[in-house]
Amino acid sequence: MAQAPRSRGVVVPAVLICTTALSGCVGTDRVARKRPPPAPVAVAEAPLEPAAGPALAGERIGSGSVKVALVVPLTGQGASVGAALRNAAQLAYDEGQQPDLTLLVEDDGGTPAGAASATERSLKAGADLVLGPLFAGNVRAASVPARAAGKPMIAFSTDVGVASRGIYLLSFLPQPEVSRIVEEEVASGRRSFAALIPETAYGNAVEAQFREAVTNRGARVAAIERYPAGAPGEAVKRLSGVITGPRATADVLFIPETADGLPAVAAALTGAGFSPAKVRPVGTAPWNEPALFALPALQGGRFAAPDRGGFAGFSARYQARFGAIPPRVASLAYDAVMLSATLTRQFGTQRFAEPTLTSASGFAGLDGTFRFSPEGTSDRALAVYEIRNNAVSVVSPAPRVLGKPGLAAVAPQ
Incomplete structure (x- = not known):
């Protein structure tokens, strides 16, 4: 384990898939x-x-x-x-x-x-x-x-x-999670990605994978802004023309934050007039935390995580x-x-x-x-979850079989 993000699970109703001997x-x-x-x-x-x-x-x-x-x-x-x-x-x-x-x-x-x-x-x-x-x-x-x-x-x-x-x-590992969520968004018709990435070890680990995943799937990176851990305000302002207002050029906002850091980012986005109904926020497994599901900026947001x-x-x-x-x-x-x-x-x-x-x-x-x-x-094999009404639900289940060896992305069943 790197001394980086915690990835805690959320207790949601689910089918038991592996309590077998x-x-x-x-x-x-x-x-x-x-x-x-x-x-x-x-x-x-x-x-x-x-x-x-x-x-x-x-x-x-x-x-x-x-x-x-x-x-x-x-x-x-x-x-x-x-x-x-x-x-x-x-x-x-x-x-x-x-x-x-x-x-x-x-x-x-x-x-x-x-x-x-x-x-x-x-x-x-x-x-x-x-x-x-x-x-x-x-x-x-x-x-x-x-x-x-x-x-x-x-x-x-x-x-x-x-x-x-x-x-x-x-x-x-965060890299397969990044590939999975990018793949899911491209499959749903979204093609323009912006990103708010913390200046942390975790942020460094996912940025290259994010760029590669977007490019490999024929989409575009509209903008990336980095911010000091715990202080996203200025980065949100710099990104405002891309993710807020009637002329927003991105339709996805990637936020690879930890459960501890995400509330500050969500608050900064809400303060800047960000609408998750227009630009979908997406993330990785650290989002899988019940305390985050009531944040207004994340409603309709999606993340990839194990079933x-x-x-x-x-x-x-x-x-x-x-x-x-x-x-x-x-x-x-x-x-x-x-x-x-x-x-x-x-x-x-x-x-x-x-x-x-x-x-x-x-x-x-x-x-x-x-x-x-x-x-x-x-x-x-990862599932994709959606945050809605202060709870999460699976929108794309984890497949039983992985795709082509060597690719982190997995096509949903």
Whole structure:
């Protein structure tokens, strides 16, 4: 995870798409087509034991022959998120139909040095795959011993700069979200895009993808204005001739902001006379926050994000087991463990080989279909949501199958 935006989910009514056990939650499309979708897993009739307390470095989950490391912060920076990732991994193991795995839980202390040491310990203990770390700098440090040992890593950072061959990111990357929302708007007939982009790491990450996505789909970038984090007023004024008034030249306004920063942007837009009925505001997964849905400037706005159905079921089961609401990223550890179990069961000695991990058909997880590229980034099947009347609804569901390999954009079903 880059130390950047939070992407929190919204609790909306949704169809449960992935609360299934191992065979239905993570697996190749080839396997899924051979049988109808499995029924949702029922929560155990007998109450599950509560969490035993914070995990310690060196903890082992399971006793299978295939060893997989889980390197997360259990102390230091990010410890609360790391504990949730550990719990989600435990839940996946318990629901995984007795997978032939041993999870080696290692604490990286929230630091690059700690991540490198934790990874080295797990590799010496026989790990064939490393899940984690969470932060970009920790992934970069941990990748050194992983590469030296010739073992792949599935990390949880959102910084594509740390992805590379053998170092895969199973995370909510902003680039596919940008491509998905631009594609949806072009498909609806809109051709002129303006953008208000914060001068942050997140803004830097999405600007190039925004320009590329608009150009590749035959649309035009009417104007882009950048602004200091938390101070969008002057940028809105500079953009006013493009997005306000009877002669507005844009029909879409792209705002890649975090949930914390979006209210200030919305207020500045409203103050400048912006009408979302004339120029549609669009964004990415950080918009998926209930507190934002009443902002006048966002009514009719749209954003791309993972389908909420699978996470809703996972969250309910997590709360029943651990007595707490999981952070949004906890599903990543669940999917990573389920993926490890499925590949171990289906592919034998080739379970973690590059051709297996980079299968073009991808895998079905809690948050929808995903796949890894050979360069380490990931594509996701994303839904498009619309904000209306202080709530959200799906206007374009996440597809079950991803499009052409290598393209982040996904055509709706």
